[in-house]
Amino acid sequence: MEKIKILALSDEFTLYCLNIIEYSENANDEIFEIAKKVKGWGRVHTIPYLEVTNNEIKEWILEEGCHNEVVPSYTALTCAKKINLLEILNEENISSKRFNNISYLVDALLDEGPVIGISALENREMLIEKYLEKAKYLSSSENDYLTVMMIKEYIEDSEDINNDFIKICDEILTSEKAKNNIKELMKKGYVFPDELIEKHGG
Structure with missing residues (x-):
């Protein structure tokens, strides 16, 4: 078993080793x-x-969970379900760092090019609503603002999501707080889409 656990650390063999390790003692810890x-x-x-x-x-x-060297969206849906992302968004006190992690996961959920993501969630509209509620006062990082943009684009392309959320996205992205944060982030070398920069007269 020790040899199998070592072999599992090689990406090419991880899956095969997991099929053995899952039946071992303390499998989940391993x-x-x-x-x-x-x-x-x-x-x-x-x-x-x-x-x-x-x-x-x-x-x-x-x-x-979504940080990998392949594509974040490959694990996004599984991560969101396992941790009950909506339950986390319903928590009252969320730090900026934790919200940034949530943004990364939501962004990966919205990238449905390689695999299905947010569309497979029954509570996706409520998840978007709760995320935007938090984004109004917690957005501060590149991930946060880009995720709000992704949500806006997703809603624009969806026929069954409340269009009122688009207005909320615009309010977040054009706020004075967003303007100041984005300017500071750009000074540090972060890159934002032209559409977002233009909103702030950049």
Whole structure:
């Protein structure tokens, strides 16, 4: 088993090893350790096997579950379901750092080019609503503002999502707070789409 766990750290073999490790003693703990160490396809394959049995795993999935060297959207839907993303968005006190992690996950959910994401969630409209409620006062990073833009584009392309959310997205993106934050982020080298820069007279 020790040799299998070592072999699992190679992205090419992770999936095959997981099929053995999942039946071992303390399987979930072992899978969690592997998930933290692999970065490519290994992480993509590991996330579905990982059960949220404690808060440490839940927070790690929020922070790192979509961070891989392949495509973030490959694990976005699985991560959102495992940690109950809507439940997290319903929490009263969310730090800016935690909200940034949420933004990264929502952004990955919205990227449905390679795989289905947010469209597969039954509560997607409520999730968007709760996210935008938090974004009004928690947005501060590049991820946050780009995610709001992605939400706006997603709603514009959807026939069954409340169009009122578009107005909320615009209010967030054109606010004085957004203007100041985006200017500061650009000074640090962050790049934003021309559409967003033009909103602020850039």
